[in-house]
Amino acid sequence: MAPDKLVSEGAELGFGYSLDGGKHVIKRLLWGVLIVTEVFIYSSYTILAHLCLVEGKLPFRSSSVVLSTEVVKIVLSVAMLLPELRRGDITVPSVANCLPFLVPAVLYCINNNLSVYMQVHMDPTTYQILGNMKVATTAVLYRIVIQRPLTNVQWMSLGVLSIAGILDSYGGMQARGSTWSGEMRLTVAGLIMMFIYCCISGLAGVYTEYILKRHYQTSLNVQNTLLYTFGIVLNGGMWTVQEAWGGKEEGGRVDLFEGFTFKTWAVVMSSAFNGLIMSVIMKHDSNITRLFIISCAMLVTTLLSVAIFQLTLNMYFVLAFILIIVALYMYHRC
Numbered sequence: 001m002a003p004d005k006l007v008s009e010g011a012e013l014g015f016g017y018s019l020d021g022g023k024h025v026i027k028r029l030l031w032g033v034l035i036v037t038e039v040f041i042y043s044s045y046t047i048l049a050h051l052c053l054v055e056g057k058l059p060f061r062s063s064s065v066v067l068s069t070e071v072v073k074i075v076l077s078v079a080m081l082l083p084e085l086r087r088g089d090i091t092v093p094s095v096a097n098c099l100p101f102l103v104p105a106v107l108y109c110i111n112n113n114l115s116v117y118m119q120v121h122m123d124p125t126t127y128q129i130l131g132n133m134k135v136a137t138t139a140v141l142y143r144i145v146i147q148r149p150l151t152n153v154q155w156m157s158l159g160v161l162s163i164a165g166i167l168d169s170y171g172g173m174q175a176r177g178s179t180w181s182g183e184m185r186l187t188v189a190g191l192i193m194m195f196i197y198c199c200i201s202g203l204a205g206v207y208t209e210y211i212l213k214r215h216y217q218t219s220l221n222v223q224n225t226l227l228y229t230f231g232i233v234l235n236g237g238m239w240t241v242q243e244a245w246g247g248k249e250e251g252g253r254v255d256l257f258e259g260f261t262f263k264t265w266a267v268v269m270s271s272a273f274n275g276l277i278m279s280v281i282m283k284h285d286s287n288i289t290r291l292f293i294i295s296c297a298m299l300v301t302t303l304l305s306v307a308i309f310q311l312t313l314n315m316y317f318v319l320a321f322i323l324i325i326v327a328l329y330m331y332h333r334c
Contacts, residue, residue: 046124132298220283
């Protein structure tokens, strides 16, 4: 199947897609509720992760959080799969159709661990602002893999977005003090990790959309179960390595939930529902809507950061914020 046909295949529910019959309004309303819910879930992740920090450090291993998240996701996926199994609606995919899910599982394994570590190197708002680099990486990969053309104005918007990222990076690195002092903050290591994160995120998102839509008639719950099975194996291996390494320093103690608190479990549940909802969006809509969600989440995170952490916004952030709004308007309106 040609990649450029994947976007329009199936009973699409998102922005710009047609719906049949009298259920049009209800379906669009439900889809809107799903989108808004995902915006708040996505924006809550970095806030919750920062609330978990103890003296600027993570009290748990990133692999423990990611592994726990994968387990929660597969439990929920199997639970949603059971009714389909009882009805006999499930067709077991071939091995050839299962193996492609290993690729995004590897990419998500890397990125999920990176996203945890990045919280130590930047404040929540900077995390969301720089996360908009995903627009550029995803757009380029979307053009290559899905073969979706972009207008000249849309390419210009990506340039504006890049300038905004540079301004925010510079402004964040001007801040000095503790890991969290209410100021914009960004380290060089954090900037490098964010660049790698956005490149991998774009590739993972586009490839996941490709394989989900390539076999559109296959149940999303089956596809998620395959993806999260690979995820558990990979993240289980990473946790074992981290535990073995850390165990030498801590007297050989093995504890998956070491350092976990109620806030940590909130991070796990937020990440789990974020993954499940994003898979729905990428199967029934596209990565473009995913980018729209990420951008809106940036605004929500900013408001939450001001309210919870008494964040002080410097002029670099204000300029970056304005440029991002302009870039998003240019990108999504053209």
